[in-house]
Amino acid sequence: KILNVLLDAGGEALGRTEVAERAGYEANGGTFNRYVSHLSSLGLIVYPRKTTVSAAPILFPEGMA
Numbered sequence: 139k140i141l142n143v144l145l146d147a148g149g150e151a152l153g154r155t156e157v158a159e160r161a162g163y164e165a166n167g168g169t170f171n172r173y174v175s176h177l178s179s180l181g182l183i184v185y186p187r188k189t190t191v192s193a194a195p196i197l198f199p200e201g202m203a
Contacts, residue, residue, distance in 0.1 A: 182197065
C-alpha cells in the first residue's frame with residue numbers, strides 16, 4: 139500500500155503523515171514505520187528530507203513513461 143501511494147505520486151516527495159493516511163496507517167504507528175524501513179532497506183524508497191519519503195528514482199527509468 140505504501141509503495142503504491144508513492145508510485146502514484148510519480149516520484150514526488152510526500153510527507154510521512156500524508157503517505158501513512160493515504161495507505162491506511164497511523165504515521166506514528168509501529169507497522170507503518172516498520173514497512174517504511176523495510177522498503178528503504180530494499181532500495182525502493184528514499185528520504186529526500188527527514189519528514190518526507192518518495193519512491194526511489196530507480197523505479198522510474200528514463201523512457202519508460
